[in-house]
Amino acid sequence: METMVDQMISMPRIGEKAPSFTAVTTQGNINFPDDYSGKWVILFSHPADFTPVCTSEFMTFAKREPEFAALNCQLVGLSIDGLYSHIAWLRTIKEKIEFKGMKNIEVKFPLIEDISMEIAKKYGMIQPGESSTKAVRAVFFIDPKGMIRAVIYYPLSMGRNFDELLRALIAMQTADAYAIATPADWQPGDDVIVPTAGSCGVAAERMANQVDDVTCHDWFFCTKKLSLEQVNHPPKLN
Numbered sequence: 001m002e003t004m005v006d007q008m009i010s011m012p013r014i015g016e017k018a019p020s021f022t023a024v025t026t027q028g029n030i031n032f033p034d035d036y037s038g039k040w041v042i043l044f045s046h047p048a049d050f051t052p053v054c055t056s057e058f059m060t061f062a063k064r065e066p067e068f069a070a071l072n073c074q075l076v077g078l079s080i081d082g083l084y085s086h087i088a089w090l091r092t093i094k095e096k097i098e099f100k101g102m103k104n105i106e107v108k109f110p111l112i113e114d115i116s117m118e119i120a121k122k123y124g125m126i127q128p129g130e131s132s133t134k135a136v137r138a139v140f141f142i143d144p145k146g147m148i149r150a151v152i153y154y155p156l157s158m159g160r161n162f163d164e165l166l167r168a169l170i171a172m173q174t175a176d177a178y179a180i181a182t183p184a185d186w187q188p189g190d191d192v193i194v195p196t197a198g199s200c201g202v203a204a205e206r207m208a209n210q211v212d213d214v215t216c217h218d219w220f221f222c223t224k225k226l227s228l229e230q231v232n233h234p235p236k237l238n
């Protein structure tokens with residue numbers, strides 16, 4: 001039977017506008033997503049302050065923040081804790097915690113307080129089968145136009161893979177810049193997939209190897225080289 005909590009939870013989907021909200025954060029008030037217009041945003045939730053998996057993740061997010069910033073991507077965190085809990089936890093992380101060679105780590109990106117769970121419910125971060133009182137580990141990739149482009153959910157017990165978050169961000173930016181798709185396990189510098197032939201003529205040309213730099217595994221599955229240099233320096237988009 002559907003519960004009250006189920007009824008109030010929405011699940012924003014890929015291709016939809018990111019639901020808007022205003023919030024109090026550890027870096028002041030924000031108006032989301034408008035404050036970040038023109039940037040990619042990773043909006044992520046964590047279950048609770050002062051917990052070990054979350055602490056390891058926050059230290060890693062903060063350490064790797066420059067890599068996200070270099071990709072024009074702002075990090076924004078959220079949990080169902082209050083502002084003073086957030087402040088105390090971030091101070092503890094900076095002053096006391098050492099983990100995997102990381103220490104003295106300062107979290108400079110905003111961490112949203114969401115005691116009312118209003119934002120967490122708007123973003124489908126409360127998944128009652130896992131917990132009705134803690135957000136799951138959700139990751140929303142939101143593009144510079146405020147559209148949701150990818151969503152990943154992890155359970156409470158699993159820390160996120162930051163190489164994968166960066167890879168996903170780069171893959172989407174590369175797909176936008178070059179109108180290509182990326183195959184399984186793609187890494188920057190690997191071959192990319194060109195759009196499937198849209199006419200019998202193009203399909204025939206490709207299969208006859210008449211198209212420069214394109215390798216076809218079959219008429220509908222063709223790849224081409226895209227250098228690391230091209231991935232790292234994409235043309236500017238409007």
Ligand code: BEZ
Nearest residue numbers: 047051052053054156157
């Ligand atoms: C953690 O971050 O360690 C954690 C939080 C909630 C449930 C389980 C683990």
